Amino acid sequence: MKLTSFSVADRASYGIVTDDGIIDLGGLPKTPGDLRQALSQLGVDGLQAIGHNLPADYALDDIVNQPPIVDPQKIICIGVNYVNRNEEYDDTALPPYPSVFMRTPGSLVGHLQPIVRPPESTQFDYEGEIAIFIGKPGRRIAEHGAHDHIPGLTVLQEGSVRDWMRHGKFNVTQGKNFDRSGAVGPWMVTADEFDGYDHSPSHRVNGEQRQHDSTANLLFSFSYLSVTCRPS
Structure with missing residues (x-):
């Protein structure tokens, strides 16, 4: 559905x-x-x-x-999701914990709605992501039971303002939250529509494939990432 x-x-x-x-x-x-x-x-x-x-x-x-959920209580984002992405950094040691930052609801628009290129930057960039929805509350959820709290998935174009991401010493949030800089949707695909969580997302810019990977290469599984989230 x-x-x-x-x-x-x-x-x-x-x-x-x-x-x-x-x-x-x-x-x-x-x-x-x-x-x-x-x-x-x-x-x-x-x-x-x-x-x-x-x-x-x-x-x-x-x-x-x-956006499929118009009033999320919070939008938690994970940086450096894939093994191949991690290898682009000078320190290629696998991180023991996820890199977390937040986005505001106003930074995302719905499918086919125009995003806004910030005039303050010349480094407005794309990032294709999978978004996980949390539909049922819980606390200290066991990782093996986390799938029961995920009603579905969607895709997200995470517009990133690269130069503003470097304005803080250890923080990318300021480059991820310009108004209407990203897009999400068009809809949530519920868990009954797909078999497990093995997917191969691709991202194209003007028809040219720029990103392609498999969720089998995620540094942290959907279940692991979901155990501390509230419905949103």
């Missing part, structure tokens, strides 16, 4: 993406107000049951894409 957040006629909503368009779950009576609340209260199975056999309300061309 594919879940998305969108707006139509200046009304914000969320729903299920089908071959025929979008089933507007947010427009139904007594459904939660947004997708984050819906996942927390009803779960993927509950949303699937509500949308079962309902016709599409809108064509994809009729809606404005929003």
